[in-house]
Amino acid sequence: xxxxxxxxxxxxxxxxxxxxxxxxxxxxxxxxxxxxxxxxxxxxxxxxxxxxxxxxxxxxxxxxxxxxxxxxxxxxxxxxxxxxxxxxxxxxxxxxxxxxxxxxxxxxxxxxxxxxxxxxxxxxxxxxxxxxxxxxxxxxxxxxxxxxxxxxxxxxxxxxxxxxxxxxxxxxxxxxxxxxxxxxxxxxxxxxxxxxxxxxxxxxxxxxxxxxxxxxxxxxxxxxxxxxxxxxxxxxxxxxxxxxxxxxxxxxxxxxxxxxxxxxxxxxxxxxxxxxxxxxxxxxxxxxxxxxxxxxxxxxxxxxxxxxxxxxxxxxxx
Amino acid sequence: xxxxxxxxxxxxxxxxxxxxxxxxxxxxxxxxxxxxxxxxxxxxxxxxxxxxxxxxxxxxxxxxxxxxxxxxxxxxxxxxxxxxxxxxxxxxxxxxxxxxxxxxxxxxxxxxxxxxxxxxxxxxxxxxxxxxxxxxxxxxxxxxxxxxxxxxxxxxxxxxxxxxxxxxxxxxxxxxxxxxxxxxxxxxxxxxxxxxxxxxxxxxxxxxxxxxxxxxxxxxxxxxxxxxxxxxxxxxxxxxxxxxxxxx
Ligand SMILES: Nc1ncnc2c1ncn2[C@@H]1O[C@H](COP(=O)(O)OP(=O)(O)OP(=O)(O)O)[C@@H](O)[C@H]1O
Ligand SMILES: [Mg+2]
Numbered sequence: 125x126x127x128x129x130x131x132x133x134x135x136x137x138x139x140x141x142x143x144x145x146x147x148x149x150x151x152x153x154x155x156x157x158x159x160x161x162x163x164x165x166x167x168x169x170x171x172x173x174x175x176x177x178x179x180x181x182x183x184x185x186x187x188x189x190x191x192x193x194x195x196x197x198x199x200x201x202x203x204x205x206x207x208x209x210x211x212x213x214x215x216x217x218x219x220x221x222x223x224x225x226x227x228x229x230x231x232x233x234x235x236x237x238x239x240x241x242x243x244x245x246x247x248x249x250x251x252x253x254x255x256x257x258x259x260x261x262x263x264x265x266x267x268x269x270x271x272x273x274x275x276x277x278x279x280x281x282x283x284x285x286x287x288x289x290x291x292x293x294x295x296x297x298x299x300x301x302x303x304x305x306x307x308x309x310x311x312x313x314x315x316x317x318x319x320x321x322x323x324x325x326x327x328x329x330x331x332x333x334x335x336x337x338x339x340x341x342x343x344x345x346x347x348x349x350x351x352x353x354x355x356x357x358x359x360x361x362x363x364x365x366x367x368x369x370x371x372x373x374x375x376x377x378x379x380x381x382x383x384x385x386x387x388x389x390x391x392x393x394x395x396x397x398x399x400x401x402x403x404x405x406x407x408x409x410x411x412x413x414x415x416x417x418x419x420x421x422x423x424x425x426x427x428x429x430x431x432x433x434x435x436x437x438x439x440x441x442x
Numbered sequence: 443x444x445x446x447x448x449x450x451x452x453x454x455x456x457x458x459x460x461x462x463x464x465x466x467x468x469x470x471x472x473x474x475x476x477x478x479x480x481x482x483x484x485x486x487x488x489x490x491x492x493x494x495x496x497x498x499x500x501x502x503x504x505x506x507x508x509x510x511x512x513x514x515x516x517x518x519x520x521x522x523x524x525x526x527x528x529x530x531x532x533x534x535x536x537x538x539x540x541x542x543x544x545x546x547x548x549x550x551x552x553x554x555x556x557x558x559x560x561x562x563x564x565x566x567x568x569x570x571x572x573x574x575x576x577x578x579x580x581x582x583x584x585x586x587x588x589x590x591x592x593x594x595x596x597x598x599x600x601x602x603x604x605x606x607x608x609x610x611x612x613x614x615x616x617x618x619x620x621x622x623x624x625x626x627x628x629x630x631x632x633x634x635x636x637x638x639x640x641x642x643x644x645x646x647x648x649x650x651x652x653x654x655x656x657x658x659x660x661x662x663x664x665x666x667x668x669x670x671x672x673x674x675x676x677x678x679x680x681x682x683x684x685x686x687x688x689x690x
Contacts, residue, residue: 415530416492416493416494417526417530418530418531418532420490420492420493420514421526421529421530422543422544423513423514423515423518424490424514424517424518424522424523424524425518425523425543425544425545425588425592426515426518426519426544426545426592427515427518427543427544428515429513429515432515435535435543436532438534439532439533439534439535440533440534441534442533442534
């Protein structure tokens with residue numbers, strides 16, 4: 125549970141955690157697995173039967189090992205809160221997650237860097253999902269409005285036979301700063317994955333996202349999707365890839381970039397590779413202004429152009 | 443009152459609208475009949491002021507003021523609105539949120555349910571998304587419900603019946619009646635006789651023109667004799683029927 129010597133720090137963090145959409149009561153609930161990282165320390169943690177958590181401090185950060193045993197279905201989502209409240213510095217978070225066979229878990233992760241001016245957060249999450257198990261991982265970021273936050277997030281997931289994986293990354297409530305996301309999934313037989321990134325960038329924010337599906341097992345299937353709304357002078361480069369390496373594997377990649385403003389610079393590259401003739405891969409991509417019919421439908425109800433745009437974008441990024 | 447004076451529009455060197463003039467008086471229902479591709483939707487978009495149709499010629503006068511320069515939002519604020527032939531879909535927006543858009547009033551759940559009931563939908567729809575998960579007919583019904591709640595002064599309905607099953611024609615009639623009773627003027631584009639019959643006056647559109655206007659019965663009669671088995675396909679001066687010669 126929460127270590128009392130960190131009460132003050134937790135209180136400060138909790139405020140932003142709520143702003144980013146988190147529910148603080150969950151972090152204090154004994155029935156909920158939680159890990160709270162502030163700066164370079166773990167300031168609170170809780171676990172339940174079937175879930176083993178270990179951690180160690182490393183240079184500029186923490187390393188966490190999380191293991192879920194076989195045949196365990198975790199009722200409440202596992203809550204991760206990673207915060208950094210100082211304006212400058214580096215934070216490294218390494219998380220190794222292993223989930224056994226026939227188990228099920230959900231993660232709700234919030235990363236809050238509300239005061240970052242010259243701050244870098246590096247995260248590497250390695251996930252192994254056992255046979256017939258399923259894991260969903262939802263990552264929500266909340267950055268400073270200064271634009272001085274740099275985030276480099278890498279997610280590697282390996283799915284055994286018949287495993288299921290869902291990974292979403294959302295950074296839509298605040299400015300981005302500089303962002304690099306790399307999601308990589310290796311899928312075994314009959315495994316399925318859905319990975320998604322949604323980002324709303326402003327001013328001179330820079331975004332680079334690479335999503336890769338390695339469909340290695342027969343009958344494996346995956347979807348990789350990115351939605352970016354780029355405004356002002358922001359830039360984005362999105363690469364979605366799928367490798368159809370096994371018979372009857374099926375992959376779909378999709379990227380929608382909506383632009384607003386004359387100085388945005390955005391691009392997307394879809395990459396599809398097939399090694400087995402029985403694999404089936406598709407892609408869909410669009411870059412452009414917001415759909416005029418949607419916009420004018422809302423305007424015909426009396427909404428102003430800005431208000432209508434905001435509503436459409438908020439919906440798409442939800 | 444909304445008045446159209448000599449509305450013309452060209453696209454790719456083709457005259458899509460060739461000079462449309464009409465006066466739509468308050469609290470009346472007007473119907474526009476005409477075959478596919480004659481320019482009905484185009485006229486609807488011009489009245490609403492859609493950005494890519496603002497290059498038309500002619501004037502649009504609403505309540506005594508020229509509104510040519512007004513944007514879609516500005517026209518909507520004056521009380522003009524449009525029901526699209528195929529309404530747009532919105533990801534992440536619930537039907538409940540969609541229904542209350544643009545209205546200054548805060549609606550009670552009861553009022554929302556009543557609007558859904560009129561268009562033949564259950565309350566469960568409030569919490570569904572107004573996205574691709576709705577069928578074409580369901581989406582159209584939701585559009586009609588949203589217009590009922592919007593309380594507009596002038597509504598262009600572009601084929602409110604398209605995508606809606608024949609057995610629900612009564613529902614559309616009820617929506618039109620309710621809008622009219624609430625004080626709206628309606629311009630209804632339709633291919634369905636029962637819907638057209640509700641109008642006080644009707645227009646027959648062919649090749650970008652109003653060829654004929656008058657009572658609904660007269661226009662339906664005209665449509666049946668000239669357009670039902672039209673053999674000139676949008677060229678009123680050609681072919682056996684030579685519609686224009688018969689009219690003028
Ligand atoms: N941007 C454009 N460029 C070229 N032609 C266009 C354009 N927009 C409309 N048209 C043409 O103008 C004509 C009128 O189209 P409109 O959609 O108004 O027809 P409509 O009467 O509503 O038909 P329907 O009953 O099928 O809905 C059509 O022939 C269409 O192809
Ligand atoms: Mg039409």
